Amino acid sequence: MTTLPQQTDRKLGLVIDLDTCVGCHACVISCKGWNTENYGAPLSDQDAYGADPSGTFLNRVHSYEVQPEAGAAQLVHFPKSCLHCDDAPCVTVCPTGASYKRVEDGIVLVNESDCIGCGLCAWACPYGAREMDQAAGVMKKCTLCVDRIYNENLPEEDRQPACVRTCPAGARHFGDLGDPESAVSQLVAERGGVDLMPEQGTKPVNKYLPPRPRDQLQGPEDSGEIDVLAPFLAPIDSGPKGFLGWLDRTLEKL
Amino acid sequence: MHPAPSVILFSSLSGMGFGLLAWLGIGLPAVTGWVAFVFFALAYLLAVGGLIASTFHLGHPERALKAFSQWRSSWLSREAWASVAALLTMAAYGAGLVFYDTRLWPLGLLGAALSLLTVLTTAMIYTQMKTVPRWHSVMTPLNFLSLSIAGGALLAGQVTAAMVLLVLAGAVQIATWWRGDRALAASGSDIATATRLGEKGSVRAFEPPHTGSNYLLREFVYQIGRKHALKLRVIAITLMVLLPLLLLLSPVFHHLAAALAVLSHAAGVLTSRWLFFAQAEHVVGIYYGKR
Ligand code: SF4
Ligand code: SF4
Numbered sequence: 323m324t325t326l327p328q329q330t331d332r333k334l335g336l337v338i339d340l341d342t343c344v345g346c347h348a349c350v351i352s353c354k355g356w357n358t359e360n361y362g363a364p365l366s367d368q369d370a371y372g373a374d375p376s377g378t379f380l381n382r383v384h385s386y387e388v389q390p391e392a393g394a395a396q397l398v399h400f401p402k403s404c405l406h407c408d409d410a411p412c413v414t415v416c417p418t419g420a421s422y423k424r425v426e427d428g429i430v431l432v433n434e435s436d437c438i439g440c441g442l443c444a445w446a447c448p449y450g451a452r453e454m455d456q457a458a459g460v461m462k463k464c465t466l467c468v469d470r471i472y473n474e475n476l477p478e479e480d481r482q483p484a485c486v487r488t489c490p491a492g493a494r495h496f497g498d499l500g501d502p503e504s505a506v507s508q509l510v511a512e513r514g515g516v517d518l519m520p521e522q523g524t525k526p527v528n529k530y531l532p533p534r535p536r537d538q539l540q541g542p543e544d545s546g547e548i549d550v551l552a553p554f555l556a557p558i559d560s561g562p563k564g565f566l567g568w569l570d571r572t573l574e575k576l
Numbered sequence: 577m578h579p580a581p582s583v584i585l586f587s588s589l590s591g592m593g594f595g596l597l598a599w600l601g602i603g604l605p606a607v608t609g610w611v612a613f614v615f616f617a618l619a620y621l622l623a624v625g626g627l628i629a630s631t632f633h634l635g636h637p638e639r640a641l642k643a644f645s646q647w648r649s650s651w652l653s654r655e656a657w658a659s660v661a662a663l664l665t666m667a668a669y670g671a672g673l674v675f676y677d678t679r680l681w682p683l684g685l686l687g688a689a690l691s692l693l694t695v696l697t698t699a700m701i702y703t704q705m706k707t708v709p710r711w712h713s714v715m716t717p718l719n720f721l722s723l724s725i726a727g728g729a730l731l732a733g734q735v736t737a738a739m740v741l742l743v744l745a746g747a748v749q750i751a752t753w754w755r756g757d758r759a760l761a762a763s764g765s766d767i768a769t770a771t772r773l774g775e776k777g778s779v780r781a782f783e784p785p786h787t788g789s790n791y792l793l794r795e796f797v798y799q800i801g802r803k804h805a806l807k808l809r810v811i812a813i814t815l816m817v818l819l820p821l822l823l824l825l826s827p828v829f830h831h832l833a834a835a836l837a838v839l840s841h842a843a844g845v846l847t848s849r850w851l852f853f854a855q856a857e858h859v860v861g862i863y864y865g866k867r
């Protein structure tokens with residue numbers, strides 16, 4: 323049924339820390355790896371080794387440059403996967419019932435055997451979180467690794483999304499955002515986590531933690547600090563020495 | 577948005593077909609027998625032909641029947657129901673006219689209403705997309721309906737009505753463009769709200785996720801031909817409204833002029849529908865620093 327549930331028992335989702343993400347794309351690769359080998363149609367690539375490669379990904383990392391009024395610009399790496407919205411517009415547009423939001427944990431999924439590949443759900447998502455697989459002709463999206471988080475065949479520490487498990491910087495956190503006591507909810511409260519495009523009214527479950535100010539980006543000349551030892555550390559003779567110095571002087575004479 | 581030929585053909589042709597069915601439903605022209613057969617055949621060719629074209633862009637057309645299941649929430653599902661209901665009702669009504677020389681008035685009126693409802697549901701599929709500010713407006717259904725009714729009048733040979741309705745449809749079309757050009761800026765979505773980094777400074781897309789293209793860029797960030805938009809708008813209005821009007825007003829009005837008027841109108845509607853997609857900016861483009 324593609325009407326949305328009134329409410330869900332839990333709100334499982336991700337908290338993404340823009341302060342610590344180093345933009346390594348490890349989550350992109352682990353996501354593609356896990357989701358190609360497990361639930362549903364594999365995530366295909368087209369012309370992978372040719373001139374115009376492209377493929378299906380459930381998680382992509384953008385990079386943005388933020389230029390403040392004063393001071394140095396900051397580079398922010400920005401991972402984006404499905405935000406498992408509470409008011410998911412992608413679910414209600416689906417004509418077949420293939421797209422749905424689970425009552426028990428709020429995960430938004432696609433039942434691939436019902437999907438006719440009309441693409442409307444991808445049109446309805448403001449975040450670009452759904453991609454039509456060109457080989458399978460069905461809609462693919464982040465499953466919140468539903469086949470890992472409840473999977474008792476996996477060791478306990480692996481029962482979390484592949485992207486979260488992989489991230490070397492600890493920039494992705496998984497948990498129940500419906501429970502104010504959960505670690506992820508605490509993190510969001512403490513760091514002032516935000517929704518993406520709130521004006522779209524999708525009420526995303528996933529939250530983004532804004533980057534902290536990089537107070538050490540500025541050198542002493544920018545910050546106006548005076549270091550009393552600095553003059554002693556300045557290079558005395560910046561000309562080359564040894565063989566290079568001799569070469570330099572000889573060439574000068576020619 | 578990517579202007580898929582199948583979808584453009586579908587919405588233009590079936591719009592005209594259902595428009596003609598609506599006129600036939602209210603008994604204008606009051607045809608029976610063979611003449612009725614020709615009118616109905618034309619309407620069905622357009623309406624059903626368009627519907628079939630629309631299945632070409634599906635990833636799994638063989639599962640199309642499943643699309644009837646979610647009429648409670650989905651406009652695409654409602655469109656499926658409305659179109660089948662309209663086509664069946666009008667088939668029964670048409671059979672009465674063609675084979676028994678009888679006009680079943682209630683059936684005709686119901687069929688006319690269902691035909692227009694089908695056009696409305698088609699328009700609502702686009703209108704509901706908050707992600708495409710250019711479409712998310714009452715102007716979209718007005719645009720689709722006014723074109724469908726005017727095109728139907730032209731096909732039904734209702735000369736006076738067609739002239740008035742063409743002018744109306746043209747005015748609605750220009751208003752739709754005028755509003756559409758301001759829609760993205762008015763939507764409030766920009767790179768600052770998309771990344772929520774706007775409070776820290778001005779945000780610029782520095783590097784996309786991949787060096788290659790992807791489904792999202794191909795489907796939603798279609799920019800080719802936008803630079804010709806103004807020219808194409810002039811062409812669309814000329815073909816859709818002005819030329820048919822001139823032909824209808826010409827003193828030597830005969831079947832050839834009427835046929836030319838219909839063809840010109842159809843070409844104009846196709847151009848306008850192409851622009852409807854090609855000019856539509858999806859907010860996901862913002863994440864890629866594009867529009
Ligand atoms: S992020 Fe997009 S695909 Fe995911 S639930 Fe929200 S609207 Fe749907
Ligand atoms: S592409 Fe599949 S999941 Fe998406 S709206 Fe169409 S049928 Fe539903």
Ligand code: SF4
Nearest residue numbers: 353464466467483485
């Ligand atoms: S939760 Fe799983 S499917 Fe979703 S982005 Fe992470 S790895 Fe991919």
